[in-house]
Amino acid sequence: xxxxxxxxxxxxxxxxxxxxxxxxxxxxxxxxxxxxxxxxxxxxxxxxxxxxxxxxxxxxxxxxxxxxxxxxxxxxxxxxxxxxxxxxxxxxxxxxxxxxxxxxxxxxxxxxxxxxxxxxxxxxxxxxxxxxxxxxxxxxxxxxxxxxxxxxxxxxxxxxxxxxxxxxxxxxxxxxxxxxxxxxxxxxxxxxxxxxxxxxxxxxxxxxxxxxxxxxxxxxxxxxxxxxxxxxxxx
Amino acid sequence: xxxxxxxxxxxxxxxxxxxxxxxxxxxxxxxxxxxxxxxxxxxxxxxxxxxxxxxxxxxxxxxxxxxxxxxxxxxxxxxxxxxxxxxxxxxxxxxxxxxxxxxxxxxxxxxxxxxxxxxxxxxxxxxxxxxxxxxxxxxxxxxxxxxxxxxxxxxxxxxxxxxxxxxxxxxxxxxxxxxxxxxxxxxxxxxxxxxxxxxxxxxxxxxxxxxxxxxxxxxxxxxxxxxxxxxxxxxxxxxxxxxxxxxxxxxxxxxxxxxxxxxxxxxxxxxxxxxxxxxxxxxxxxxxxxxxxxxxxxxxxxxxx
Numbered sequence: 383x384x385x386x387x388x389x390x391x392x393x394x395x396x397x398x399x400x401x402x403x404x405x406x407x408x409x410x411x412x413x414x415x416x417x418x419x420x421x422x423x424x425x426x427x428x429x430x431x432x433x434x435x436x437x438x439x440x441x442x443x444x445x446x447x448x449x450x451x452x453x454x455x456x457x458x459x460x461x462x463x464x465x466x467x468x469x470x471x472x473x474x475x476x477x478x479x480x481x482x483x484x485x486x487x488x489x490x491x492x493x494x495x496x497x498x499x500x501x502x503x504x505x506x507x508x509x510x511x512x513x514x515x516x517x518x519x520x521x522x523x524x525x526x527x528x529x530x531x532x533x534x535x536x537x538x539x540x541x542x543x544x545x546x547x548x549x550x551x552x553x554x555x556x557x558x559x560x561x562x563x564x565x566x567x568x569x570x571x572x573x574x575x576x577x578x579x580x581x582x583x584x585x586x587x588x589x590x591x592x593x594x595x596x597x598x599x600x601x602x603x604x605x606x607x608x609x610x611x612x613x614x615x616x617x
Numbered sequence: 618x619x620x621x622x623x624x625x626x627x628x629x630x631x632x633x634x635x636x637x638x639x640x641x642x643x644x645x646x647x648x649x650x651x652x653x654x655x656x657x658x659x660x661x662x663x664x665x666x667x668x669x670x671x672x673x674x675x676x677x678x679x680x681x682x683x684x685x686x687x688x689x690x691x692x693x694x695x696x697x698x699x700x701x702x703x704x705x706x707x708x709x710x711x712x713x714x715x716x717x718x719x720x721x722x723x724x725x726x727x728x729x730x731x732x733x734x735x736x737x738x739x740x741x742x743x744x745x746x747x748x749x750x751x752x753x754x755x756x757x758x759x760x761x762x763x764x765x766x767x768x769x770x771x772x773x774x775x776x777x778x779x780x781x782x783x784x785x786x787x788x789x790x791x792x793x794x795x796x797x798x799x800x801x802x803x804x805x806x807x808x809x810x811x812x813x814x815x816x817x818x819x820x821x822x823x824x825x826x827x828x829x830x831x832x833x834x835x836x837x838x839x840x841x842x843x844x845x846x847x848x849x850x851x852x853x854x855x856x857x858x859x860x861x862x863x864x865x866x867x868x869x870x871x872x873x874x875x876x877x878x879x880x881x882x883x884x885x886x887x888x889x890x891x892x893x894x895x896x897x898x899x900x901x902x903x904x905x906x907x908x909x910x911x912x913x914x915x916x917x918x919x920x921x922x
Binding site for chain 2: 415416417418419420421422423424425433462469470472473474475476477479480481483484494495496501502503504505506507509510513519520521522523524525526527528529530
């Protein structure tokens, strides 16, 4: 089974579930975390179980996970008493970080301690990681003053997305190479980079570990990546 | 220049500040009470530079060689909570905090400790796997929404505790017969249960290569709250076997922590268990009881960077 973890209101996630129906895909939302059946035994990942679309699913049947939220937020839990929502959201996020990290299957992206989507990096951290990897960067200037206005977002001239082994957009071969390099440095399988004009060429200006799944090709690339090495290659 | 970031009333921050001034180290305390007057300019590209100014002081970020970060949740500062979430001061406080967090992640200075390195403490079962990978034993642990599974776990181990899965501080409590009806509530949220390990608690502070161990003798399930249940706690300095000290040192290093508080328990059979690693330990509680020079050691780490 391919699991798509998202909020209940994520229409893209529902489109992915539909597209992956022949491979047994199902949506897991925060409401599923309030159902009996989840089980995580430390050091014994094979004994685990999840609740996906209301059904209890043994970990051994999960072949891949696509995550579309960085954390569970209080506003995703209308079924929880209002006074408890912040605490329950923190507990659910902490649980999912451990649970997903223990899965032996492929994940897009594998969680880190700080985020379900991979590195919980601020823009400055993406820029530093890119600069260290030899990628041209557009410097970020952050000025914090009482009543100061936020600086305008840089104008993105080109975007490049990596999903698994495939690259989308970009145009210039160097953008594809930089996108692969930064994804590798960050340890993620999916990533969208935005490039802005800077000096005599393009330079990295933004990074997003949750790409826009705005084409069938991207959805297919994610499925191909998740099912690589999986015995379950339906249909 | 060494920068301390937090509140001057915070025990650990005050102790490290005092140790640094005693050795005439160049130190500056960025007091979070000064948020209203503070400005931050941060430039990040192929280099990291900028400036931090507050109350007439100005620091070049590139001149800072070491940082001891113990920031308090800005949203809970009285001046911000009184101003309210719609006020310019609230937004400024959060923006300044976010900017500082960004800077301490990317600065080449020594940071005790970087937020990203501290994050594993936000998911106890996630951190537990890192502890296991570093060669330390852990109690058997189950996180579940299934009341029957929790009951079976309890019956198997005989005695079980429950505690928060996240970094939200909770009192560790023993599961008793009075909790059995409430177990049905775990269907709402995954809850962490852990095999109860009898024995003696130890707090091990790792500061760079130095290890300070303290034995804690208490009759409470959670010695930090012994007073509330009428229990007693005694803390005394001790020495660990070199092999165990080495494992604590390696664990802190593998988690990317220059300063850590490792919670251990030695069972009556002599087996050592690790419960968690605190990445921002409130060490003064132990230092005052044992006389160990932990603040001086942290000061030395910062001054030598």
